[in-house]
Amino acid sequence: MKIGICNDHAGVEYKFRLIKYLKGKGFEVVNFGTDSVESCDYADFAHPLARAVENGEVDKGIAICGTGNGMAITLNKHCGIRAGLAWNTAVARLVKGHNDANILVMPARFVSYRMAVGMVREWLNAGFEGGRHARRIEKIPVR
Numbered sequence: 001m002k003i004g005i006c007n008d009h010a011g012v013e014y015k016f017r018l019i020k021y022l023k024g025k026g027f028e029v030v031n032f033g034t035d036s037v038e039s040c041d042y043a044d045f046a047h048p049l050a051r052a053v054e055n056g057e058v059d060k061g062i063a064i065c066g067t068g069n070g071m072a073i074t075l076n077k078h079c080g081i082r083a084g085l086a087w088n089t090a091v092a093r094l095v096k097g098h099n100d101a102n103i104l105v106m107p108a109r110f111v112s113y114r115m116a117v118g119m120v121r122e123w124l125n126a127g128f129e130g131g132r133h134a135r136r137i138e139k140i141p142v143r
């Protein structure tokens, strides 16, 4: 499985640590984020990741910024994206189980790295529950 990852300056450290973790687990990882701690704009990195998920270049995505909101708001402008913001492992599991999120978004400034890696693990291992949740996500796109 190929995972795309993006971040702004607030997410650089967690991004590098997560890339190492994911590669160690055998995932292929594509880095769409900045590698610098210089202040930058999250949308410049969110859009390329969203496009890569939409066109199948990567299977799933992970996005990290300070609060997670800049990334989530930008990513969810793309109609092929369901980006879910998570702040603990239960939410990370449910964002897959209930919302079938194809991008996991995390707030680097408000969670520990230990929590972040736990969230990634939960989200990757979770399955979409379907049923009533499938009906709900079908109603999301603006028609």
Ligand code: RB5
Pocket: 008, 010, 042, 065, 066, 067, 068, 069, 070, 071
């Ligand atoms: C950067 O300072 C911060 O605004 C950004 O990482 C994010 O939290 C925006 O939503």
